Amino acid sequence: MAEQAGTRAPRIILRPAEGVVSGEVERELSFFERAWDNGAVRKVVIILALAALWEAYGRYTANPLLFPTLSDTLEALMENIRSGVLPARAWASLKVLLTGYAAGIVMAGLLTIAAINTRLGSDFLETMTAMLSPLPAIALLPLALLWFGLGNGSLVFILVHSVLWPVALNTHSGFRAVSNTLRMVGRNYGLRGFAFIRKILIPAAFPSILAGLKIGWAFAWRTLVAAELVFGVSSGQGGLGWFIFENRNLLEIPSVFAGLLTVILIGLVVENLIFRTIERKTVLRWGLQQ
Amino acid sequence: MAEAPLLDVNGVTLRYKTPGSVVTATERVSFSVNRSDRFVLLGPSGCGKSTLLKAVGGYLKPSEGAITILGRKVTEPGPDRMMVFQEFDQLLPWKTVLENVMFPLMDARKLSRKEAEDKARHYIEKVHLTRALHSYPHTLSGGMKQRVAIARGMAMEPDILLMDEPFAALDALTRRTCQDELLQLWEETRFTVMFVTHSIGEAIKIGNRILLLSPHPGRVKAEVVDVDAASPTDGSAGRLEKEIHDMLFADEAGEAH
Numbered sequence A: 001m002a003e004q005a006g007t008r009a010p011r012i013i014l015r016p017a018e019g020v021v022s023g024e025v026e027r028e029l030s031f032f033e034r035a036w037d038n039g040a041v042r043k044v045v046i047i048l049a050l051a052a053l054w055e056a057y058g059r060y061t062a063n064p065l066l067f068p069t070l071s072d073t074l075e076a077l078m079e080n081i082r083s084g085v086l087p088a089r090a091w092a093s094l095k096v097l098l099t100g101y102a103a104g105i106v107m108a109g110l111l112t113i114a115a116i117n118t119r120l121g122s123d124f125l126e127t128m129t130a131m132l133s134p135l136p137a138i139a140l141l142p143l144a145l146l147w148f149g150l151g152n153g154s155l156v157f158i159l160v161h162s163v164l165w166p167v168a169l170n171t172h173s174g175f176r177a178v179s180n181t182l183r184m185v186g187r188n189y190g191l192r193g194f195a196f197i198r199k200i201l202i203p204a205a206f207p208s209i210l211a212g213l214k215i216g217w218a219f220a221w222r223t224l225v226a227a228e229l230v231f232g233v234s235s236g237q238g239g240l241g242w243f244i245f246e247n248r249n250l251l252e253i254p255s256v257f258a259g260l261l262t263v264i265l266i267g268l269v270v271e272n273l274i275f276r277t278i279e280r281k282t283v284l285r286w287g288l289q290q
Numbered sequence B: 001m002a003e004a005p006l007l008d009v010n011g012v013t014l015r016y017k018t019p020g021s022v023v024t025a026t027e028r029v030s031f032s033v034n035r036s037d038r039f040v041l042l043g044p045s046g047c048g049k050s051t052l053l054k055a056v057g058g059y060l061k062p063s064e065g066a067i068t069i070l071g072r073k074v075t076e077p078g079p080d081r082m083m084v085f086q087e088f089d090q091l092l093p094w095k096t097v098l099e100n101v102m103f104p105l106m107d108a109r110k111l112s113r114k115e116a117e118d119k120a121r122h123y124i125e126k127v128h129l130t131r132a133l134h135s136y137p138h139t140l141s142g143g144m145k146q147r148v149a150i151a152r153g154m155a156m157e158p159d160i161l162l163m164d165e166p167f168a169a170l171d172a173l174t175r176r177t178c179q180d181e182l183l184q185l186w187e188e189t190r191f192t193v194m195f196v197t198h199s200i201g202e203a204i205k206i207g208n209r210i211l212l213l214s215p216h217p218g219r220v221k222a223e224v225v226d227v228d229a230a231s232p233t234d235g236s237a238g239r240l241e242k243e244i245h246d247m248l249f250a251d252e253a254g255e256a257h
């Protein structure tokens, strides 16, 4: 520090870059980093572990009437698929499910649009959700059977009930949470009425809407299987619930497990393939959800 | 030079109704903006700058007076008056930078996809964001987001661009870059802009005319014209800054802005 008095002045000392400049601002992740980052890969690992546990326990108890092994179950599953029984039952369930799910979503959409446009609609939605959403859909089944008879009408009715409230509630709260800035931007573009809802509100509230759709799906699926267990055959062809019930009565326990497995598999496929894909292509890519 | 003003704000009083009370944000404010003006609204916090800008944007109805643009009375928001907000969340998060700029061009201006894309690319290049063309807003920095919003507003080639403290939430360095960029753009296209700020320095740098507002309720206190003549090199900008400061804070000495 050999500084003479009077010569001190601010200076800028340039620092040449040390070593090789990597120039790296953005870098592709390696294959393994990407694989482990992928939630699906991690989940498959978990499922494989559970499957191994099942097989081991089944062999240990060696009581196929109470707890068949995974291999027995898979064998029953294959057999039932080959004979065409299981696919037919699954399709029967899915058909009813999709009808009820779609009807529920359409009604939720109408109710939410009424709710965001009018104060009365909003009060109506809030009151109805508060009253009806704690009511398990299955509890409405006896009444539905009385009104719509022993058929798909009753099933669709209770499915609508199980889908409508969660979807409407989530969509509505999603719409209300859209920031004032985005609303002003939309109106700046001259968007009004339905165009405003479609082009601004729905995408902006998409995380909530998607959450509502997922909850609605889970509720509907459970409600349907439970309802089918209760009253079984409708219009000559039962669904998965009936398949499970029937095979239990025949003491075909591996088939019961195969039916349960099918219920789980369909649930997993919808959750992990369909909803995850939608999520990845929308809210995750937009940074609206981590 | 007897051209009719582009924007005319005539005796405008703006009020907010809150539960239990009515707040008067501005009272009988009049001014007019000519074509190619860089018109700055300057005043301390709460003097109704944002409120005035929102009224010009068509979001608020004056309870007295009228706002006309090119002879048309302003009654609702529209793409002839593009807004640039202070908030970073003004871009549509589900669209990339390019799509964000293209969307109003196609939706409100009814351009074809091709025309919209060409125009959008042109303006994105002007704000030096070609690199981020296909990025989603959440991956951009605050300054980049504001520049996209400016590109979006300018690409629409509105009658007037309305900017509400667009750089207030930026760090000092980025703010200066953005200010310089905006001036550069103005040199090229001579658009009309109305710019809200509470920084005297920014007002002098950006504006050619400055409207000084006083608070509670907001009223016009003075207008500074030919701001262009002030230059930062010979000290005249500094003197003007001091003069404006003394005037704004004359009756409320000590109150921070």
Ligand SMILES: Nc1ncnc2c1ncn2[C@@H]1O[C@H](COP(=O)(O)OP(=O)(O)OP(=O)(O)O)[C@@H](O)[C@H]1O
Binding pocket: B016, B017, B018, B023, B024, B025, B043, B044, B045, B046, B047, B048, B049, B050, B051, B052, B198
């Ligand atoms: N939504 C509102 N409801 C009620 N009063 C409001 C509302 N928005 C603003 N005000 C009031 O109107 C007045 C002017 O507000 P405004 O936001 O226009 O001020 P500003 O000049 O933009 O201030 P700043 O520099 O802090 O942004 C303030 O007194 C404020 O309290």
Ligand SMILES: [Mg+2]
Binding pocket: B049, B050, B051
């Ligand atoms: Mg403001």
